[in-house]
Amino acid sequence: MFAHPAWLAGIAAAALLAAGYAAAARRGRRRALPFGNLATLARVAGGRRAPLRHAPAAALLAATALLAIALAGPVGETKVARNRATVMLVVDVSYSMGSADVAPDRLSAAKAAGADFIADLPADLNVGLVTFSGRARTPVAPTTDHDRVARALAGAQLDTATATGDAIMAALEAVEALDAALPGGQGPPPASVVLLSDGKQTIPAELDAPRGAYTAADEAARRGVPVSTISFGTAEGTVIIDGERVPVPTDDASLAEIAARTGGAFHAAGTAGELQEAYADLAEDIGWELRREEDPRPWTIAALAVAALGAAAAAADARRAP
Known part of the structure; x- marks a missing residue:
């Protein structure tokens, strides 16, 4: 052309x-x-x-x-960084992430792959971190200090329950806070959420409850923030809770629905290698764009x-x- x-x-x-x-x-x-x-x-x-x-x-x-x-x-296509963008990395740290069906365990593999994902993003892109179990935490608000985000992810600890909807809302609130802090004129930068989880939401029981994952996904769609999801683990995963072995299979269906409702991408990863590939694909899509230039x-x-x-x-x- x-x-x-x-x-x-x-x-x-x-x-x-x-x-x-x-x-x-x-x-x-x-x-x-x-x-x-x-x-x-x-x-x-x-x-x-x-x-x-x-x-x-x-x-x-x-x-x-x-x-x-x-x-x-x-005219050719040139790969350029999306420097003016925000990515919220949301990671499940519920007890089910301690399952060893993915070596050495789901959370350790997620930390390693997440660190690579952060490293693959353009240096000027804002990255934040939300971890969640029964409640959502935002250890790092969106920042260009990617090393800080990686360190916070490395320090994440397992806890009980899974509040997926709260985690999505925490990510949206972090994006909104950044937008409010930016000087006017250019408008807020585009934002996206990358959610990694392995199991079904437990708080609240219903996905479409006021604090449920589907309700939060609908709010993300209303704000124009796509939520890409990664279902990590296998159907054979188990953990020991109070001396009993408890099955913790992945819940692909709800995570795929969250992505579909928001215009995000869904990935299922049953191994550490597949998780690396999923994160690499998302880093390519979120952090970079092809621009047609002379x-x-x-x-x-x-x-x-x-x-x-x-x-x-x-x-x-x-x-x-x-």
Whole structure:
């Protein structure tokens, strides 16, 4: 795709000039035939070779075509950072995250993958952290100090119950607080939430209760904040609570519904490797964007390089002349 395609006519002009030059060269050879022995003439002329003699003209025509492409403004996709954005990382720290169905356990694997996710985000992007069990905590409000967020995640501890709706609302409140603190003029930066959990909400019992996850998801959608979710763990996960082994299977359905209601993405990860992949995909989608931009530089450089080669060939040919 080109921003100024009319300049591509320069390629046709270069082709016409090339055809005219070739025709003129053929006529010149025909006129030279009646003048005797061509081998003798070549020795007198210093042994000049046809390829070198035509190289300057060929280079000039090629440079013209390349310059025409550059002037046409070739458009390509460039990966650029979304520096003006906010991401809230929301991590489940309920007791079910202590299950060892993912080595060494779900929470340890989530901490390692979360640290990589934070490191993959653009440096100027605001990142905050919410951890939740029976209640939501915001250890780090949105900040560009990504190391601080990673340290807070590393220090997260297991606790009882799962209040997913409260966690989503805590993330939305952190985003709103940042927006209120920013100077006016540009408007609030785009925000998104990345929620990692392994099990079903337990507080409150109903997902569509006033504090439920679906109610919070609907509020996120109303505010234009997508919530991407990761269901982490397997159906065989268990933990020991009060001396009893308790099953803690993942709840893909509710997490997928949260993402669907808010326009976010849903990922299911049953291994540490799959979790790394899910976070990497989200970091790519959230932290970066493809922007269509004109980039004539490669073609301009190529045109100049070919023109320089043509000039060098012309100089070499001139030195061979008697």
